Amino acid sequence: MDDTGIDRDSRQIHTSQPLNKRLWHPSPLIHQIVLVTTVSEEGVENVAPKSLISMLSFDPPILVIGCNRHHNTAKNIIATREFVVNIPHRRHVQEVWRSSELPHPRRVSDMGLTAIPGVNVKAPRIKECPAHLECTLDSTKTWGDEMALFGEIVSFTMLEELGHGWEEWYRQLGPFLFLEDKLYGVVKAQRVES
């Protein structure tokens, strides 16, 4: 057995797996967990955890969120064409997970965190999150009940003091990942040997 956990001498057999991601144990695809803040057309604030998120383009800076189209997050984004992707630290993992079950209207303060104004959008940022990506809606694509919301990043704010050196930066940022229901992973920066 080498340090990747694979026994090089054993016969490795790959079996077919279901296409439904909810049945993947373990999941071969993992996703960063973020808190998306939005406001409704009437100005009512909302927060929800999302993990189907990815950066798609450097220039222009485009990201995508996968969201059920009946969720308040999707409805608010379509109504106001704005949202904020807040990057929570893993110290808040319990609050983040529990927030998905809080009743609506679901304000940031309902999860024990603090809303602060956005720089360029009406949706709030979350003070306790080390970084925030403010976005305007570019376009959407829908499949049944699910949809992709493509956003252009129009403002990026991050804690000024994240310590010294790359190990400390990522420790202070504290990103964490969705593995499968009730299971998360943490990120530890490691440098590739040259």
Ligand SMILES: Cc1cc2nc3c(=O)[nH]c(=O)nc-3n(C[C@H](O)[C@H](O)[C@H](O)COP(=O)(O)O)c2cc1C
């Ligand atoms: C860690 C975590 C990640 C989640 N990721 C997503 C996601 O990527 N897309 C989605 O539609 N729902 C996701 N959910 C479920 C929603 O957060 C949940 O249904 C929430 O109540 C929706 O709130 P909203 O209606 O205010 O948007 C996730 C839940 C948790 C706990």
